[in-house]
Amino acid sequence: MELKAKRLEGRTAIVTGAAYGIGYATAERFVAEGANVVIADIKGQEEAAERLRRPNVLALQIDVRDDDSVAAGIARVLEHFGSIDILVNNAAISAELRPTRFEDQLINDWRRVYDVNVIGVFRMCRAVSPHMRRAKWGRIVNLASGTAFKGAPGMLHYIASKGAILAMTRSLATEFGDDNVLVNCVSPGLTMTESVVAADHIMENFQEFAMSSRVLKRSATAEDVANAIFFFASADSAFVTGQTVTADGGSVFH
Numbered sequence: 412m413e414l415k416a417k418r419l420e421g422r423t424a425i426v427t428g429a430a431y432g433i434g435y436a437t438a439e440r441f442v443a444e445g446a447n448v449v450i451a452d453i454k455g456q457e458e459a460a461e462r463l464r465r466p467n468v469l470a471l472q473i474d475v476r477d478d479d480s481v482a483a484g485i486a487r488v489l490e491h492f493g494s495i496d497i498l499v500n501n502a503a504i505s506a507e508l509r510p511t512r513f514e515d516q517l518i519n520d521w522r523r524v525y526d527v528n529v530i531g532v533f534r535m536c537r538a539v540s541p542h543m544r545r546a547k548w549g550r551i552v553n554l555a556s557g558t559a560f561k562g563a564p565g566m567l568h569y570i571a572s573k574g575a576i577l578a579m580t581r582s583l584a585t586e587f588g589d590d591n592v593l594v595n596c597v598s599p600g601l602t603m604t605e606s607v608v609a610a611d612h613i614m615e616n617f618q619e620f621a622m623s624s625r626v627l628k629r630s631a632t633a634e635d636v637a638n639a640i641f642f643f644a645s646a647d648s649a650f651v652t653g654q655t656v657t658a659d660g661g662s663v664f665h
């Protein structure tokens with residue numbers, strides 16, 4: 412069998428929220444493709460890096476809500492690997508949110524969700540920008556959600572935050588184009604990550620509906636989503652920017 416070349420050799424990628432779930436699967440795929448990978452998370456990052464058992468993996472505690480934490484993390488990545496080529500904005504508050512009718516949602520919960528899911532993405536993009544612009548090469552991949560296309564009850568704050576990601580992806584692409592920094596988005600449907608499987612309210616209320624609304628009648632794995640993220644990080648997407656791919660088994664046609 413012909414050996415496939417490692418397609419991210421020489422690239423350094425930061426994956427936020429990479430200790431678990433889709434972020435971890437993405438980190439694992441990037442490592443297999445030869446990238447230097449930073450597992451950036453607020454918890455579990457050391458254990459995740461240990462599981463990957465590779466020298467080109469760096470675990471860092473980076474809290475996307477905190478400017479100082481992000482700045483220190485970026486400095487450490489540059490010191491360790493010398494560049495930042497790929498950023499995957501995966502960290503989010505999601506499965507832990509209990510469905511709550513919108514009239515009962517608290518302003519503080521909206522702020523908490525936006526601080527991670529929206530402002531966290533802005534903060535990370537702003538932090539990597541000078542390095543990617545200088546290199547005239549960069550790939551940013553954001554994570555949205557099928558719920559931003561379809562709507563769903565009880566999750567207005569989360570869904571609004573993911574709608575913002577769709578819009579930010581397009582707008583950031585226009586700002587970064589001159590410097591060959593491409594910004595794209597992957598929108599998963601319900602995906603069986605640890606946090607989803609552990610959330611009874613999701614498994615009971617949404618799993619059946621998610622399966623029945625798909626063309627491909629099976630559960631989605633974190634690897635299914637990581638594959639789409641990898642496409643946007645790789646050279647194969649060199650003329651694609653501002654786009655969103657729905658990696659959801661054919662539930663949303665976008």
Ligand SMILES: NC(=O)c1ccc[n+]([C@@H]2O[C@H](COP(=O)([O-])OP(=O)(O)OC[C@H]3O[C@@H](n4cnc5c(N)ncnc54)[C@H](O)[C@@H]3O)[C@@H](O)[C@H]2O)c1
Pocket residue numbers: 427428429430431432433434451452453454473474475476500501502503504505506527531554555556557598599600601602603604605606607
């Ligand atoms: N799993 C799904 O069904 C699904 C569906 C649609 C969209 N998504 C999106 O895909 C992404 C990953 O989903 P998942 O299910 O793997 O999520 P997850 O909850 O398993 O992982 C999210 C990670 O983000 C980290 N995180 C939270 N706050 C952080 C912060 N302030 N700074 C840094 N890291 C932080 C968490 O520690 C965790 O490791 C999220 O953006 C989510 O909204 C997931």
